[in-house]
Amino acid sequence: MVSQRSVGRKDKPVTDFPILGGKRILLVIAGGIAAYKSLVLIRRLREHGALVRVILTPAGERFVTPLSVAALSEDKVYQELFSLTDESEMGHIRLSRAADLVVVAPATADLLAKMAAGLADDLASTALLATDKPILVAPAMNALMWEHPATQTNIGILTGRGVRRIGPNAGELACGESGPGRMAEPEEILGAIVSHFEMAAPDRGPLPLSGRRALVTSGPTIEPIDPVRYITNRSSGRQGHAIARALARLGAQTILVTGPTAEPEPPGVQVIRIETAMQMLAACQGALPADIVVCAAAVADWRVKGIADHKLKKDKGETPLLELVENPDILATLSRPGPHRPGLVVGFAAETQHVVEHAIRKLARKGCDWIVANDVGAGTGTFGGDRNTVHILRACHGGEPTVEDWPELSKVSVGERLAVAISDHVLAGASRS
Ligand code: CTP
DSSP: OOOOOOOOTTSOOOOSOGGGTTOEEEEEEOSSTTHHHHHHHHHHHHHTTOEEEEEEOTTGGGTSOHHHHHHHHTSOEEOOSSOHHHHHHSOHHHHHHSOSEEEEEEEOHHHHHHHHHTOOSSHHHHHHHHOOSOEEEEEOOOHHHHHSHHHHHHHHHHHHTTOEEOOOEEEEOTTSOEEEEEOOOHHHHHHHHHHHHHHHOGGGOSOTTTTOEEEEEESBOOEESSSSOEEOOOOOSHHHHHHHHHHHHTTOEEEEEEOSOOSOOOTTEEEEEOOSHHHHHHHHHHHOOOSEEEEOOBOOSEEESSOOSSOOOGGGSSOOOOOEEEOOOHHHHHHSOSTTOOSEEEEEEEESSSHHHHHHHHHHHHTOSEEEEEEOOTTSOOTTSSEEOEEEEEEETTEEEEEEEOOOEEHHHHHHHHHHHHHHHHHHHHHHO
């Protein structure tokens, strides 16, 4: 957990993340309104004992001053590629290699494009090209720039090369529009940096799920009626996101396919955003093969037949009747026997009455291995809330499923416990074979 304590400069550093102690972070601040958040990030990293060296691009300097960056990082700020002093004191090659991790925040569309193309015409792009260290980017830009195929291609190229990404989040943007493009919050970037070092820590030995691929679905799906209306449900995505985060923390290469949600992207997880059930199915099938699948999404059971291309108007004098068609069952599809069936498929059962009995029938009907059953009835606060009371049902070939009742826990704890149970199961299977 990230500490919320505020710490004055003279206070002792907060040590919730001892793993950051002594880590050398090279932070590249490019030009964007979100650059002010990078000042908070520097402060947080310093509080946890990390050493922060900053490259500030000329555009970045228009948003934050070198003086504030230098004061917070307690180091010189690097700005010029061709500065003789810097070249003699520390050339750009050494600058980029003397770090344990390079963080680009905010990562603008322009800088991402330069990185993807391998351009090196200023200090930031040159250091990024010359580094042999892992890179984490926190993109920030207008939503249309983020969604533009050029930016998406560049991000695809970079993640394909192993660059990690945190955000962007959806919400109100500085340009007055809204959508995906807000830089991740400093605490989220800090979390991603901590996860990076936790996963890379050599003394921890291989993590239990290292080398395994996990696929998690999360959030609601939305099914359009016309260009402005849709059918959806109350899922927040909180539980699915917590599971993806916990699996990644145990070392699984984790892909999260999620419907629209306000949840921050879990660090160290590849996130694929979709809207409809059909898109979720296609994204899941595209993400296979996987060793572990957890279907936590609240998939809309039906979609509208014949989505109107124009907004339905009231002035026709008739109330429209929506004809619905059933959506494919993603969990049942992924559970189907076959050579590519994942080794462990876990579903959820959202029930409002007779929770365990209904879940037992669902386990058999869907063909999955485990079901996490939860009561989502009115008054439980499960949908949209932070807590969850679940029962874990495990299919038993040729017999009744076993049922384990868990106490009421936070959704984060349910995610962590479930990830540990999954890893125990996977490791037990590996030691039997
Ligand atoms: N699920 C799915 N695809 C669907 C419907 C559900 O993958 N089209 C998955 C959910 O992600 C969850 C499980 O199936 O893991 C059970 O979902 P739930 O909503 O509880 O049940 P339904 O299958 O919708 O059945 P019912 O509405 O009768 O309870």
